[in-house]
Amino acid sequence: MSEVARPHFVGLTVGLVLAIGVGVGAAALDKLSSESYLHSDTWGIVVGVGRFVLNSGVVWGILAFVAGRLTRRAWAAPLSGVITLSVAVGAYYLYAATLGDRVWGIRPLLPSITRWMLVAIVAGLVLGFLGWLSRRAGRAALIGIATPTLVALGAFVVALPSYGYDPFLLGLNLVVVAVCGVWSMVMLRARRADA
Numbered sequence: 643m644s645e646v647a648r649p650h651f652v653g654l655t656v657g658l659v660l661a662i663g664v665g666v667g668a669a670a671l672d673k674l675s676s677e678s679y680l681h682s683d684t685w686g687i688v689v690g691v692g693r694f695v696l697n698s699g700v701v702w703g704i705l706a707f708v709a710g711r712l713t714r715r716a717w718a719a720p721l722s723g724v725i726t727l728s729v730a731v732g733a734y735y736l737y738a739a740t741l742g743d744r745v746w747g748i749r750p751l752l753p754s755i756t757r758w759m760l761v762a763i764v765a766g767l768v769l770g771f772l773g774w775l776s777r778r779a780g781r782a783a784l785i786g787i788a789t790p791t792l793v794a795l796g797a798f799v800v801a802l803p804s805y806g807y808d809p810f811l812l813g814l815n816l817v818v819v820a821v822c823g824v825w826s827m828v829m830l831r832a833r834r835a836d837a
Contacts, residue, residue, distance in 0.1 A: 653719065653773075657709025657726030664705060665733030668696035673742040691814065700794045700818055705730055706766045707789060710773025723770020727762035731755065769793070776829060787829045794822035 671693035675686075695701060706723030713719040735755050739748050748755075769789065776786025798815045805811040 653709045653712030653714075654722045654725060656712055657705060657722055658729055660705050660708065661726045661730035662733045664696055664701060665730040666737045668693070669734045669737035669742045671696055672738065694811070694814055695818070698797070698818060700790075700797045700822065702727065702730060703765055703769050703793050704790060704822075706769035707773040707776075707793075710770030711776055711786075713770070713774055716771070716774055719774030720767040720770040722766075723768075723773065724763050724766030726770075727766040728759060731758045731762050783833065784830075787826055787833065789826075790822040791819070791826040794819040 671689055674689045675693045705726050709722040709726040710719035713722045735748070735751055735758075739751060772786045772789045774786070776783055776789065778786070798819050801815065802812075805815070
């Protein structure tokens with residue numbers, strides 16, 4: 643597979659920009675969705691869907707995958723994944739604690755921040771590496787290529803009971819799974835075209 647020449651830190655740079663956008667966007671939509679006037683109109687539905695998507699663990703996991711996929715070196719891909727997810731968590735809680743719906747300060751949020759930073763480290767290492775692996779030659783790349791779909795399906799199965807089989811939430815989850823499936827197929831086709 644031919645490797646496109648790109649700057650050394652493009653994966654991390656793209657990951658950081660996306661991480662700040664997702665982190666701040668998720669916290670801002672949390673704040674908007676808590677406003678009572680949004681619950682009955684179309685705007686409330688749009689905010690609710692946006693909040694669901696930006697707070698989705700799949701979307702956050704894909705941040706680390708993309709950062710790793712755009713990274714040139716194997717050792718840097720997991721690091722890019724960890725940094726990307728850590729910045730997303732930091733951006734989320736910084737916005738939430740200053741302008742969002744958690745303005746009572748950082749101290750009460752420390753247990754949540756710690757828990758999500760630990761998740762960012764573990765998931766960032768794994769998903770960053772799998773993103774890097776998806777661009778490599780050989781059969782191992784297929785594991786990386788399948789990662790978005792497998793992550794989306796896993797999240798769907800795990801979360802299914804907690805949604806109470808709500809048709810709206812099931813539909814949103816299925817859309818996320820379908821988008822990830824299409825992305826995996828596009829990566830597979832691109833890989834075959836390069837071969």
